[in-house]
Amino acid sequence: MAADVIRIQGLTRTYIMGANEVHALDGIDLTIAKGEMVAVMGASGSGKSTMMNMLGCLDKPTSGSYELDGERVEVMDRNQLADLRNRRIGFVFQGFNLLARTSALENVELPMMYERARKKDVREAAVAALARVGLADRSSHLPNELSGGQQQRVAIARALVTEPALLLADEPTGNLDSRTSVEVLALFQELNDNGLTVVMVTHEDSIAHYAKRIVELRDGRIVRDEPVNPRGNAAADLAAIDARKKGNA
Amino acid sequence: MKPQMLIRIALRSIRRTKMRSTLTALGIIIGVGAVIVMVAIGHGAKSRIEQSIKNLGTNMVVITPGAANTGNVSQGAGSFNRLKIEDAEKLKRESVLLADVSPVIMAFGRIRGNNGTNWRCPVYGVDPAYQNIRDWQVGQGQFFDARDLRARRKVCVLGATVALQIFGDGEGAALGQEVILRDVPFTVIGVLAPKGQTASGTDQDDVIIAPYTTVQERLAGHQFIAQILGSAASPSDVVAAMTEAKAIMRESHKLGDWEESDFQVKNQADLADAATGATDVMTILLACIAGISLLVGGIGIMNIMLVSVTERTREIGIRMAIGARPADVLLQFLVEAIVLSLLGGLLGVALGYGGSWLVGRLTGWPTMIDGVTVSVALGFSAAVGVFFGFWPARKAAALNPIDALRYE
Numbered sequence: 001m002a003a004d005v006i007r008i009q010g011l012t013r014t015y016i017m018g019a020n021e022v023h024a025l026d027g028i029d030l031t032i033a034k035g036e037m038v039a040v041m042g043a044s045g046s047g048k049s050t051m052m053n054m055l056g057c058l059d060k061p062t063s064g065s066y067e068l069d070g071e072r073v074e075v076m077d078r079n080q081l082a083d084l085r086n087r088r089i090g091f092v093f094q095g096f097n098l099l100a101r102t103s104a105l106e107n108v109e110l111p112m113m114y115e116r117a118r119k120k121d122v123r124e125a126a127v128a129a130l131a132r133v134g135l136a137d138r139s140s141h142l143p144n145e146l147s148g149g150q151q152q153r154v155a156i157a158r159a160l161v162t163e164p165a166l167l168l169a170d171e172p173t174g175n176l177d178s179r180t181s182v183e184v185l186a187l188f189q190e191l192n193d194n195g196l197t198v199v200m201v202t203h204e205d206s207i208a209h210y211a212k213r214i215v216e217l218r219d220g221r222i223v224r225d226e227p228v229n230p231r232g233n234a235a236a237d238l239a240a241i242d243a244r245k246k247g248n249a
Numbered sequence: 250m251k252p253q254m255l256i257r258i259a260l261r262s263i264r265r266t267k268m269r270s271t272l273t274a275l276g277i278i279i280g281v282g283a284v285i286v287m288v289a290i291g292h293g294a295k296s297r298i299e300q301s302i303k304n305l306g307t308n309m310v311v312i313t314p315g316a317a318n319t320g321n322v323s324q325g326a327g328s329f330n331r332l333k334i335e336d337a338e339k340l341k342r343e344s345v346l347l348a349d350v351s352p353v354i355m356a357f358g359r360i361r362g363n364n365g366t367n368w369r370c371p372v373y374g375v376d377p378a379y380q381n382i383r384d385w386q387v388g389q390g391q392f393f394d395a396r397d398l399r400a401r402r403k404v405c406v407l408g409a410t411v412a413l414q415i416f417g418d419g420e421g422a423a424l425g426q427e428v429i430l431r432d433v434p435f436t437v438i439g440v441l442a443p444k445g446q447t448a449s450g451t452d453q454d455d456v457i458i459a460p461y462t463t464v465q466e467r468l469a470g471h472q473f474i475a476q477i478l479g480s481a482a483s484p485s486d487v488v489a490a491m492t493e494a495k496a497i498m499r500e501s502h503k504l505g506d507w508e509e510s511d512f513q514v515k516n517q518a519d520l521a522d523a524a525t526g527a528t529d530v531m532t533i534l535l536a537c538i539a540g541i542s543l544l545v546g547g548i549g550i551m552n553i554m555l556v557s558v559t560e561r562t563r564e565i566g567i568r569m570a571i572g573a574r575p576a577d578v579l580l581q582f583l584v585e586a587i588v589l590s591l592l593g594g595l596l597g598v599a600l601g602y603g604g605s606w607l608v609g610r611l612t613g614w615p616t617m618i619d620g621v622t623v624s625v626a627l628g629f630s631a632a633v634g635v636f637f638g639f640w641p642a643r644k645a646a647a648l649n650p651i652d653a654l655r656y657e
Binding site: 053056059078081082083084085087091093097098099100101110111113115130160162221 | 250265563564565566567568569570571572573574575578579650651654
């Protein structure tokens with residue numbers, strides 16, 4: 001079972017709000033194998049964001065266990081969590097979250113600056129990661145000189161550069177137009193085809209159907225966990241959109 | 250994260266908010282600049298005093314009345330005058346290490362020239378050896394000699410200021426004239442070469458010198474032995490000469506082994522210490538005031554670092570999400586505070602140099618900047634950065650990554 005990237009058992013997260021206990025997550029069992037592409041869905045208030053924080057090792061569960069890539073997360077302290085995020089998880093956020101006034105290349109280099117045992121050449125790895133997302137020629141640009149789609153691809157390059165076990169995307173297309181959204185999903189599918197495990201949190205069906213599996217949350221519980229059928233092909237959809245545009249023009 | 254990386258991040262962040270960083274660092278700049286200028290003035294004054302004391306002659310030994318022990322229950326220096334002419338005569342006879350010995354009898358009173366001009370200055374009754382001890386040059390005429398002393402002749406040597414005030418500035422105008430001290434006419438046989446003011450502003454030329462025998466006899470009741478001056482044969486003999494002088498003096502005063510000395514024996518170094526003690530206190534006071542301005546500057550840095558942490562909450566969240574440990578974040582902000590205050594310190598050093606030069610230029614005071622002051626001021630500004638940067642940095646490191654990421 002070493003092939004499981006995520007193994008969650010009986011996971012709960014309870015917030016104390018005044019006199020009330022709010023069960024944001026209420027006994028979640030979830031296993032995600034290496035090479036899967038999972039969309040975590042749910043309306044707001046369903047526990048989706050809490051789930052994202054848990055998966056991203058940004059928060060610790062109230063009870064239950066979480067194993068990421070074979071390491072038990074719930075017993076870790078802040079430093080261990082930071083190191084785990086650094087080595088095992090690549091984050092892609094809705095708002096891109098690039099450092100302002102810092103070039104694309106330096107943004108991609110950033111995670112490697114916090115790596116404890118750095119082996120590879122930082123500059124070389126960052127250039128390679130940017131090339132992988134098709135932005136080799138934009139490396140010296142600042143975030144505000146890039147389009148939203150380009151910024152998100154820089155963020156993806158930053159997530160990939162440490163060769164994580166898990167790419168974790170939080171509403172990755174929330175700030176993008178529909179064409180760019182499909183473009184980013186095409187990149188996710190391509191990375192997934194090459195063996196990267198991808199988990200994305202989204203509330204949009206149109207995005208979720210590019211995943212291989214959908215997990216839906218409601219009131220802190222999993223209410224749906226099923227394969228996507230039929231699964232969308234983002235690269236093909238992108239080609240179709242571009243062809244239609246050309247036709248209109 | 251490597252140190253040079255941290256410094257680069259800090260410099261970039263400071264560059265991004267140039268205006269704000271400059272204003273923030275201004276407190277440190279002014280503080281460090283003030284420290285350096287103040288200490289430079291203090292040191293300059295001190296070195297000038299030391300220099301002028303050195304000019305008195307390094308071999309000199311001074312015996313003054315009063316208990317050596319100034320603490321406890323002793324009467325305090327000079328409160329009970331026990332120096333006698335016999336002490337000086339005994340020293341002169343018995344001391345082997347003191348080449349020259351002279352008592353100094355001080356008399357005060359109105360001085361009148363035979364041309365009717367009035368003046369007021371101290372009269373020193375001394376031995377002819379006094380000229381050697383103090384290394385005073387005679388400008389016109391001559392110093393009195395041993396025969397004048399023995400014969401208690403009513404002769405005197407005028408300081409340049411006295412000669413000028415009473416007899417005008419004509420060459421030799423004073424020679425052969427008379428000055429009347431408390432109804433006793435003294436014939437002027439010499440005028441001393443001008444020596445100028447001491448560091449404390451006393452006019453060394455405003456004095457009349459006469460044989461101590463004459464002063465003792467003619468001005469009785471208006472004089473006391475202020476001190477006995479001696480000069481060791483060579484600078485290396487000074488300490489031994491002081492020991493010897495003390496023993497002779499104790500014998501002369503018939504002091505038992507258990508009794509405290511009722512006089513003090515000092516040398517140049519002691520005099521220099523006493524004279525520079527006051528400027529040391531001044532220097533410390535000035536440095537304290539300047540130190541307070543550094544402190545205020547540090548509070549400015551803390552303030553701006555707190556603002557910076559709040560502004561960059563999102564950045565902190567991103568860094569934490571991608572693997573920065575709390576210690577990494579702490580270090581980043583701490584280094585930024587230190588770099589900011591050190592840059593302020595460096596500019597402050599430049600300001601200090603400029604300020605000292607300007608003060609020296611405008612007031613004519615001697616100023617002296619030493620490496621110790623500069624490094625202490627720089628070290629202090631770095632310490633200010635550490636001290637006042639720590640709390641904001643810890644605040645940044647304690648942020649919860651989830652909240653920091655969601656911060657708008």
